[in-house]
Amino acid sequence: MSDGTTARRHGTYGDGVANFLSRWQFRIEWGQCDPAGIVFNSRFFEFFDWGTWTLFARALGVKPADFAAAFGIAGIPVVDASAQFLAPARFGDVVELTSQIIEFRPASFEVEHRLIVHDALAVEGRETRIWAARDIADPPQITAEPVPEAVIACLRTQ
Amino acid sequence: MSDGTTARRHGTYGDGVANFLSRWQFRIEWGQCDPAGIVFNSRFFEFFDWGTWTLFARALGVKPADFAAAFGIAGIPVVDASAQFLAPARFGDVVELTSQIIEFRPASFEVEHRLIVHDALAVEGRETRIWAARDIADPPQITAEPVPEAVIACLRTQ
Amino acid sequence: MSDGTTARRHGTYGDGVANFLSRWQFRIEWGQCDPAGIVFNSRFFEFFDWGTWTLFARALGVKPADFAAAFGIAGIPVVDASAQFLAPARFGDVVELTSQIIEFRPASFEVEHRLIVHDALAVEGRETRIWAARDIADPPQITAEPVPEAVIACLRTQ
Amino acid sequence: MSDGTTARRHGTYGDGVANFLSRWQFRIEWGQCDPAGIVFNSRFFEFFDWGTWTLFARALGVKPADFAAAFGIAGIPVVDASAQFLAPARFGDVVELTSQIIEFRPASFEVEHRLIVHDALAVEGRETRIWAARDIADPPQITAEPVPEAVIACLRTQ
Numbered sequence: 001m002s003d004g005t006t007a008r009r010h011g012t013y014g015d016g017v018a019n020f021l022s023r024w025q026f027r028i029e030w031g032q033c034d035p036a037g038i039v040f041n042s043r044f045f046e047f048f049d050w051g052t053w054t055l056f057a058r059a060l061g062v063k064p065a066d067f068a069a070a071f072g073i074a075g076i077p078v079v080d081a082s083a084q085f086l087a088p089a090r091f092g093d094v095v096e097l098t099s100q101i102i103e104f105r106p107a108s109f110e111v112e113h114r115l116i117v118h119d120a121l122a123v124e125g126r127e128t129r130i131w132a133a134r135d136i137a138d139p140p141q142i143t144a145e146p147v148p149e150a151v152i153a154c155l156r157t158q
Numbered sequence: 159m160s161d162g163t164t165a166r167r168h169g170t171y172g173d174g175v176a177n178f179l180s181r182w183q184f185r186i187e188w189g190q191c192d193p194a195g196i197v198f199n200s201r202f203f204e205f206f207d208w209g210t211w212t213l214f215a216r217a218l219g220v221k222p223a224d225f226a227a228a229f230g231i232a233g234i235p236v237v238d239a240s241a242q243f244l245a246p247a248r249f250g251d252v253v254e255l256t257s258q259i260i261e262f263r264p265a266s267f268e269v270e271h272r273l274i275v276h277d278a279l280a281v282e283g284r285e286t287r288i289w290a291a292r293d294i295a296d297p298p299q300i301t302a303e304p305v306p307e308a309v310i311a312c313l314r315t316q
Numbered sequence: 317m318s319d320g321t322t323a324r325r326h327g328t329y330g331d332g333v334a335n336f337l338s339r340w341q342f343r344i345e346w347g348q349c350d351p352a353g354i355v356f357n358s359r360f361f362e363f364f365d366w367g368t369w370t371l372f373a374r375a376l377g378v379k380p381a382d383f384a385a386a387f388g389i390a391g392i393p394v395v396d397a398s399a400q401f402l403a404p405a406r407f408g409d410v411v412e413l414t415s416q417i418i419e420f421r422p423a424s425f426e427v428e429h430r431l432i433v434h435d436a437l438a439v440e441g442r443e444t445r446i447w448a449a450r451d452i453a454d455p456p457q458i459t460a461e462p463v464p465e466a467v468i469a470c471l472r473t474q
Numbered sequence: 475m476s477d478g479t480t481a482r483r484h485g486t487y488g489d490g491v492a493n494f495l496s497r498w499q500f501r502i503e504w505g506q507c508d509p510a511g512i513v514f515n516s517r518f519f520e521f522f523d524w525g526t527w528t529l530f531a532r533a534l535g536v537k538p539a540d541f542a543a544a545f546g547i548a549g550i551p552v553v554d555a556s557a558q559f560l561a562p563a564r565f566g567d568v569v570e571l572t573s574q575i576i577e578f579r580p581a582s583f584e585v586e587h588r589l590i591v592h593d594a595l596a597v598e599g600r601e602t603r604i605w606a607a608r609d610i611a612d613p614p615q616i617t618a619e620p621v622p623e624a625v626i627a628c629l630r631t632q
Contacts (some may be wrong), residue, residue: 029520030524031520031524033192034193035193036390040362040365041365042362042365043358045361046503049357050504053503053566064504065566077401078357078401079400079401080399080400081357083396084395085394090539091193092539188365189362189365194549194551203515203516207345207346207514208345211345211346211408221408222346222408232510236515238556239515239556240554240555241554241555241556243552243553249380250379250382346508349509350504350505351508351511351565352509
């Protein structure tokens, strides 16, 4: 959602391989907050989605809108999402979201999102997504395929 | 958005013809309200959209999801929208939205929405929509066509 | 969000005690769906919030807007939320959401939400919420307290 | 919503006085688009709200969250909003929103928003807002006051 963001390669996970980390700063808006004056929980899942698209766009150099066509897939739908809300984010807060793929599995991959507010971790989230190919035998249907090696390579840090 | 709504035929406009009036009651939710404790203005435009689809579904007996296919059109996109906010709606308020087409024009039609909160008019809105046919010479493009007479007849009160 | 909903007492959990089950039907709206034509994942967390407020309103007979004042608390904020997306919900689908508290813990409680689309379970969600009292020593802060026994009693099925 | 935005002073209106113009670039996100693949109309009103807060923050040097307290008011609520949708904005489009106050009236002020997509005007919007003081005789109520001269001065271009 921003032009003025930065990204850097960072992070080490279980397999000892560091994956690309996308970092994105933005301001919390009035309409994203509820009567308690804090961001309504569903909005964080919007932020996570933005974070994932930003991550792929940067790592692969493919625009979000061209992504499905570029890889011949139906998309990368979320099949599981979760978040822990540790501290609130308020109207006007400038926050930082970091997004990183933390695991590639045979039929899904896991994206971790961390939202930093005033230098402290405020929300920690996970999305499980699938690399959704169209089912050739039944086109409207989709099937989960492994993320291609070439895509994984772009998401790895050398 | 509700099963428990009622509709009745009502309303007389400039041309002396009464159009179908759709009436729909719902409750204002926490996530629709902002830090001032009132519904954030953009949400009313969501309500208007819901109101228009409900109006067409009831008057024509066609499900919203089947609408475009049933009439061979691309859709009924909004080209102009406006609202006056006269009084706030708050979390938990049970409100009533009435929606009615108030004018059919050669290349558009006008839907009026009125939101009643605690027996008083709280928001008055308008959507200008087009009956959007696909442009045969250039398929991704759309062209505004008159609303078919058979559709208008269903929206009129005898 | 609806007047025309029904509720019934149902469900048995680990402790052998059945809790109140709130059942709520509504229609999926155009603005809740994404370019894939299905409900965008963050919207389901809005539905869960609606489901929890509806559950409390019905079980306790207290309006959502009066809830915090009636029990002298700051609110019932979500500290953890998750969902599994098993099947899509599409524009115009009439869906049913069931919401039920499945566990009362010393410092939190767990609400389970199940969204049924075309007679099949489409989304399964969880919210961990706290019964948030204002911290007397530091008023803007909140502390998690046990849900009062009188409240639990209303949420139990006799 | 972005750090990487720029602002410049620009624009001349009826009274021959140019007002501060705030310019803000951002990317259209998946969850902001509907099944037609374009931004759902209510989302533009969120963008307008963001534009107005950005405009005030830049012109006055006051953070959005401190705004009401800094000026001793209840807020700057929208009493009227409208938009014309001339061309669609799609997922991944990098768009530019310009926001500018175009009229100060005794009991309200008018903000104009213009959204540029692919170098063409796609949406033109207006918000009528009030400078809302708390009614001293009846505190929960608000009254519309003129925007203070010192504030107007900051919004003018020398």
